[in-house]
Amino acid sequence: MSAVTADQAMPRTPLARAAYGEKDLRSMGFLVVLWLCLAFGILVLAVLLVTTFLDGRERMDGELFTNYTSQIAPETAGARAAILGTAWVILTTALLAIPIGVAAASYLEEFASTRSRFARFVELNVQNLAAVPAIIYGMLAAAAAVAVGIPRNTVIAGGIALALLILPVVIVATREALRAVPQEIRQASLALGATPMQTLARQTLPAAVPGIATGTILALSRAMGEAAPLLLLGGLVFVKFDPNGFLSGFTTMPIQIFDWAARSQVEFQQLAAAASILLLVLVILLNGVAIIIRNKYATAR
Amino acid sequence: MDTGRIQASESPRAVLGCTDVSVYYGDFRAVNEVTMDIGVHEVTALIGPSGCGKSTVLRSLNRMNDLIPGSRVTGTVAYHGQDIYGKDVDPIEVRRRIGMVFQKPNPFPKSIYDNVAYGPKVTGMKVSSMDDVVEESLRGAALWDEVKDKLKQSAYGLSGGQQQRLCIARTIAVKPEVILMDEPCSALDPIATARIEDLMMELKKDYTIVIVTHNMQQAARVADRTAFFTAEAAEGHGDRTGHLVEFDLTTKIFSNPSDNRTEDYISGRFG
Ligand SMILES: Nc1ncnc2c1ncn2[C@@H]1O[C@H](COP(=O)(O)OP(=O)(O)OP(=O)(O)O)[C@@H](O)[C@H]1O
Numbered sequence: 001m002s003a004v005t006a007d008q009a010m011p012r013t014p015l016a017r018a019a020y021g022e023k024d025l026r027s028m029g030f031l032v033v034l035w036l037c038l039a040f041g042i043l044v045l046a047v048l049l050v051t052t053f054l055d056g057r058e059r060m061d062g063e064l065f066t067n068y069t070s071q072i073a074p075e076t077a078g079a080r081a082a083i084l085g086t087a088w089v090i091l092t093t094a095l096l097a098i099p100i101g102v103a104a105a106s107y108l109e110e111f112a113s114t115r116s117r118f119a120r121f122v123e124l125n126v127q128n129l130a131a132v133p134a135i136i137y138g139m140l141a142a143a144a145a146v147a148v149g150i151p152r153n154t155v156i157a158g159g160i161a162l163a164l165l166i167l168p169v170v171i172v173a174t175r176e177a178l179r180a181v182p183q184e185i186r187q188a189s190l191a192l193g194a195t196p197m198q199t200l201a202r203q204t205l206p207a208a209v210p211g212i213a214t215g216t217i218l219a220l221s222r223a224m225g226e227a228a229p230l231l232l233l234g235g236l237v238f239v240k241f242d243p244n245g246f247l248s249g250f251t252t253m254p255i256q257i258f259d260w261a262a263r264s265q266v267e268f269q270q271l272a273a274a275a276s277i278l279l280l281v282l283v284i285l286l287n288g289v290a291i292i293i294r295n296k297y298a299t300a301r
Numbered sequence: 302m303d304t305g306r307i308q309a310s311e312s313p314r315a316v317l318g319c320t321d322v323s324v325y326y327g328d329f330r331a332v333n334e335v336t337m338d339i340g341v342h343e344v345t346a347l348i349g350p351s352g353c354g355k356s357t358v359l360r361s362l363n364r365m366n367d368l369i370p371g372s373r374v375t376g377t378v379a380y381h382g383q384d385i386y387g388k389d390v391d392p393i394e395v396r397r398r399i400g401m402v403f404q405k406p407n408p409f410p411k412s413i414y415d416n417v418a419y420g421p422k423v424t425g426m427k428v429s430s431m432d433d434v435v436e437e438s439l440r441g442a443a444l445w446d447e448v449k450d451k452l453k454q455s456a457y458g459l460s461g462g463q464q465q466r467l468c469i470a471r472t473i474a475v476k477p478e479v480i481l482m483d484e485p486c487s488a489l490d491p492i493a494t495a496r497i498e499d500l501m502m503e504l505k506k507d508y509t510i511v512i513v514t515h516n517m518q519q520a521a522r523v524a525d526r527t528a529f530f531t532a533e534a535a536e537g538h539g540d541r542t543g544h545l546v547e548f549d550l551t552t553k554i555f556s557n558p559s560d561n562r563t564e565d566y567i568s569g570r571f572g
């Protein structure tokens with residue numbers, strides 16, 4: 001007989017779920033605590049969002065976008081200069097941080113031998129850079145600007161400060177993304193007679209783009225909310241013109257909010273809340289873009 | 302034990318000649334003093350138990366070993382008489398002439414067309430029509446009829462066997478002289494394997510092929526010559542260094558090997 005019959009006599013390890021014991025009770029308890037923590041976090045965030053929205057809703061109008069800030073007419077003042085300034089500074093930051101960060105990460109991941117002194121030196125510096133308080137970057141950028149003889153309250157100085165701030169994040173994100181590219185892809189490319197540079201430019205980096213883009217956009221959105229390093233550059237709170245170049249003076253939204261929030265008039269408080277909402281929406285949009293990029297590339301494979 | 306060079310009368314022209322090739326990973330000597338010639342328009346099979354250094358030897362033939370940090374090759378690998386480990390030899394140029402197909406199919410995350418066109422593009426080959434090169438290469442790899450209507454689709458949509466033939470097409474698109482294959486069928490089912498074997502018989506008219514395989518029947522079917530490697534613990538310590546035991550015509554290796562260890566291995570008593 002070749003028929004196979006199940007041997008019901010000896011179920012050695014029962015497949016059925018064990019009854020809830022003491023262990024499960026403890027893990028249940030832990031789970032509950034975790035959920036409570038999460039709920040508390042979300043609750044605080046919700047309260048913050050709702051109160052900010054309530055404070056600022058009267059000023060969520062067109063003038064917020066079109067008008068400059070004003071001492072005499074706070075009820076019609078706007079964040080025009082701050083919005084444009086943020087755009088300029090973040091653009092400059094991206095132009096500086098992305099090429100340098102991607103190049104540094106590519107060097108460390110793809111070219112440097114782990115035993116090379118220089119590579120270890122660069123790596124150590126990246127780690128140090130990540131540990132430096134944000135405000136120090138402002139001092140560094142101010143010093144750099146003065147050293148090359150340009151005023152320190154300029155778009156380029158702001159861009160340098162924020163680029164230094166996010167450089168470690170861009171480098172780490174790029175390295176992770178490069179590391180996730182299968183070794184087989186590089187081997188296949190090199191075995192066809194491609195140079196290491198061609199392999200990087202045509203295979204490895206394109207395959208890493210989603211990871212790089214996601215990490216970089218998240219870093220930029222963090223830089224967008226940063227005020228401390230820029231305050232160090234000085235003289236940025238009362239800007240009543242559109243920035244028009246890398247050497248232009250500027251203010252940004254966090255700085256403008258910081259200034260308004262410190263004033264006692266209720267109009268300024270409302271302005272600060274309205275601008276905060278706007279900043280929040282921008283950050284959420286950027287994060288959304290990062291998620292879309294990631295998903296798009298994930299399905300393209 | 303006969304590890305001597307193949308006689309001139311047996312192998313009219315050698316494309317690659319290894320002389321005393323040893324390969325090290327750091328301090329570990331993985332392969333010791335291999336001397337063998339790869340005959341032109343022949344299929345040469347490398348067989349032997351796991352860990353005896355077949356892949357290592359194969360990679361040393363087109364300097365893919367360079368990519369492993371700490372690896373080192375001594376001895377000479379002569380390509381038409383020129384040592385590919387010579388001082389002013391560019392490994393990129395070596396790999397353009399001596400291509401490689403890997404164990405696991407590894408197409409690029411691109412379209413079928415772009416996979417094949419990649420090699421000619423990066424190597425700066427002067428081609429009058431890339432479409433023709435792609436078609437010719439896919440025909441050469443016996444894949445054209447299956448993919449001609451979906452050249453723009455992702456290579457990842459192909460079956461494993463099709464992907465492996467795409468990798469072969471990609472390799473022949475740069476017109477190498479030698480194709481190295483490291484267990485190219487080990488991830489494939491018997492039907493896909495048979496197709497690749499047929500393809501190898503076809504390809505050897507235009508190319509010289511070196512294949513690593515664990516499949517004795519495959520070696521017996523496709524190879525003109527077979528090299529049997531094994532690894533034995535070196536003097537006193539535990540490191541197992543691989544070496545070439547016997548290299549001869551496949552018919553000889555499988556019917557009348559001169560070394561007992563070869564006989565034991567092919568008859569399944571060893572390894
Ligand atoms: N990248 C590496 N770094 C260090 N040692 C390695 C490396 N690759 C291979 N080796 C060692 O070299 C020896 C030969 O390995 P190799 O991969 O060439 O064997 P193989 O004959 O191809 O085996 P298999 O049949 O399992 O593929 C083994 O002892 C292995 O541990």
Ligand SMILES: [Mg+2]
Pocket residue numbers: 355356357483513
């Ligand atoms: Mg192997």
